[in-house]
Structures are given as C-alpha cells and as structure tokens.
Amino acid sequence: MNARLPAGVEGEAPRDRRFVTALARGLEVLRCFGPDDLWLGHREIARRTGLPPSTVSRLAYTLKMLGCLKAGPGIGQYGLDAGVIALGFSMLGRYDIARIARPTMQALADEAGVQVALCVRHGLEVVYVGHCRAPQARSVLGLDVGARLPLAPTAAGRALVAGLEPAEQRRLLQQLQQAARPEAELQGLRQALQAHAAEGFTRSTEDWERGVSAVAVPLQLGAGLAPMALSCGTASSALGGAEMATLGQRLRAAAEEVRHAVQRGGEPRTGRSR
Secondary structure, three states: OOOOOOOOOOOOHHHOOOOOHHHHHHHHHHHOOOOOOOOEEHHHHHHHHOOOHHHHHHHHHHHHHOOOEEEOOOOOEEEEOHHHHHHHHHHHHHHOHHHHHHHHHHHHHHHHOOEEEEEEEEOOEEEEEEEEEOOOOOOOOOOOOOOEEEOOOOHHHHHHHHOOOHHHHHHHHHHHHHOOOOHHHHHHHHHHHHHHHHHOOEEEEOOOOOOEEEEEEEEOOOOOOOOEEEEEEEEHHHOOHHHHHHHHHHHHHHHHHHHHHHHHOOOOOOOOOO
C-alpha cells in the first residue's frame, strides 16, 4: 500500500532519489494532529494519513521514543509531546514575527471588530502562527494558533499564493490540480489572483465556510523569510463589499507596519494601544 505523501509533494517526491519517504511518513503522522486533538488512536491516524496500521504503529513508537509523541490513556492512543512544541517554538523564537506583529494585529482587530490572523503556507494548507480577536468580534470558527485551513478557497491562502513569483504560482496551481481540488476552488483562486493585482488584497466570500467572509494581504518580510499573510475574517453579515474594500486597505497598511517593525526587530512605529 502506498502512503499518501504530505500535500504539495505528491507530484515531485516519487521521482526524487533524495526524498526520504520514511521521514515524510513520520512527519505526516505529526501533521495529522489538529489543534483540538488531544489523543488519536492508531486507526484514526491511519485513516488521516493513508498509512497502513502496521506502519503507523512503528512510526508512533519511534516518535514516542524521540519525545515527539506520548502514550495516551487508552491502548494505542497517542498525543503530541514536548519535542514537537520545542521545534515549533524554536522556529517562532528565531523569527519572533508573531510577537512583533501582535500589537498591530490586535489594534486592527479592536478597531474593525474582527479576527486577525498571521499565516504561513505549509504545502497546500494555511497555518495560523498568530491570532488576535476583538472582544466584541463574533467567534465564527473558533480558530487559533496552529489551525490549518485549505489554501485555495480561503482569503489567507489566496494572499499567500498572490505573494509568490509567477513561476511559483504556476507550479502551485499545478500541484493543486494534481491534488484533485474542486475546479470551483481553483477558479476562485485564479479570480482572486486577478483581483489582487487590481486591489492589492484577496477576498473570500463564503468560499470556504458558509457564513464566513475574509480579506487578506501578502506579507513580504525579505531577508530570506518565507512569505506570510495577514487575514481578517468575521461573519458575512458584518462584512459586505464596501466593508471588505475598507478592511483590505487597512490590512495593507497593517502589513506595511509589520514589515517595517520586523526589519527593525522591534515594535511598530505607531502609538496604537495593545
């Protein structure tokens, strides 16, 4: 049985002799844990990863010995352990972007009454690495740091693609097609890229989740750092076309503020409240 490889590498890895499939499978086991998954059993891990149960058993044991998984209260149950947390915080600690961006994100969330997320791309998914919410904002999805969203139908995913060079955009679109994403998602992504060229931000009007709309902008930090995105979302009833346009411009200003702050390695220049 062939395991499902992580999203974004299916078309390339089998032809690359340098690609270590066993390592990819181990990482796929770790990636299958969502923010709300305290414990997962062998069968559920096998279902989510597409790996045979016997392979899951060996990988889970190895990851437990390495401190990345821990045994759960039930037979064959596992949860993420401190080894994974240490790796994540090493990355965030190195860049410290989420901490620097937080004052600007929280100020925007408070001013606009929305949820604001700082996002990166992992394969064909969007990962939240920062999140702020206004006290009065409606928590329409309950997302937080560590949440994973699909790339093509979300405003954040579309902004991450918009921030890539044209050749990389074409390659990513090809990967999405190979991953058999719905044609409606791909068409929505193409239209969003065209709209971004005209407006400077991307939109998603219930394209991913009913009742939820969002806008997002690419965040280019330079210095060899991976492209990121800032996204604002809330209930569709509170985010019509005019509000989206206004929020998109606010996001562009916020992204510029964060970019300057990161380049200085310190706080934003404005005197916004936190």
